[in-house]
Amino acid sequence: MIISKFLLSLAFLLPTQTFAKSGFSTQLLSVVDSYNASKLVTMKVLKVVKSEVLDKKTEYSGTISLSKEKFRLDTETPDKALILFDGKVMWSIQYPPKEFGGSAQVLKSKLSKQNRSQILLSALLDKSSLKENFKVTSEELKKSEALITIMPLTTDLTVKKITLTIDTKSKLLKQISYDDEIGNLTTMTFSEIKFPSNIPKNLFKAQIPKDAQVTEL
Numbered sequence: 001m002i003i004s005k006f007l008l009s010l011a012f013l014l015p016t017q018t019f020a021k022s023g024f025s026t027q028l029l030s031v032v033d034s035y036n037a038s039k040l041v042t043m044k045v046l047k048v049v050k051s052e053v054l055d056k057k058t059e060y061s062g063t064i065s066l067s068k069e070k071f072r073l074d075t076e077t078p079d080k081a082l083i084l085f086d087g088k089v090m091w092s093i094q095y096p097p098k099e100f101g102g103s104a105q106v107l108k109s110k111l112s113k114q115n116r117s118q119i120l121l122s123a124l125l126d127k128s129s130l131k132e133n134f135k136v137t138s139e140e141l142k143k144s145e146a147l148i149t150i151m152p153l154t155t156d157l158t159v160k161k162i163t164l165t166i167d168t169k170s171k172l173l174k175q176i177s178y179d180d181e182i183g184n185l186t187t188m189t190f191s192e193i194k195f196p197s198n199i200p201k202n203l204f205k206a207q208i209p210k211d212a213q214v215t216e217l
Helices: 026-037 120-124 127-133
Strands: 017-019 041-051 056-067 070-077 081-085 089-094 105-110 134-141 145-152 159-167 172-180 184-194 213-216
Touching: 026 127, 026 134, 026 145, 026 159, 026 172, 056 120, 120 127, 120 159, 120 172, 127 134
Parallel strands: 105 213
Antiparallel strands: 017 134, 041 056, 041 184, 056 070, 070 081, 081 089, 089 105, 134 145, 145 159, 159 172, 172 184
């Protein structure tokens, strides 16, 4: 069981402006502030991982829920799985394919404040974590998008370079693309982004399947 580590045509675009930032992009901070101001953020995600070594592309689809430091990723395809951080504990639940049956595998691990940045999307959408762990290296402003490139400040994260695509009109994070240390290119595209006013009960509480095999780290 593996926990994922933790995201154009030239026509109709205005001339691209590219510049290095010594500070932080106001476009990015504006988006982060709007997400942080909401009790809950939900979105559909399509994650595509391209492996140069294996010359293979794998697609995952699911739903992400964010609330302050809490995080939930329900993967629907190719296999059903759940990654959940309840604020103290990380849970990973891998369900067996229906055609094979069997019990679910559960991995439970505690995360310290220092390594919570491993939850990449949560780290990017938290202002203090963003500033502590990353630096902006470039920003490209186009007609209705901002493409912002950031780099990690430490080697704690396995990502090398992250590009964030922001819709400058809606102030929404539309896509994250990053390279990791083993040559994979991962792209996460977000859709149906919503800001519900209430958090469903037990949304960030792990429900352990009956007869699941639990491994604690």
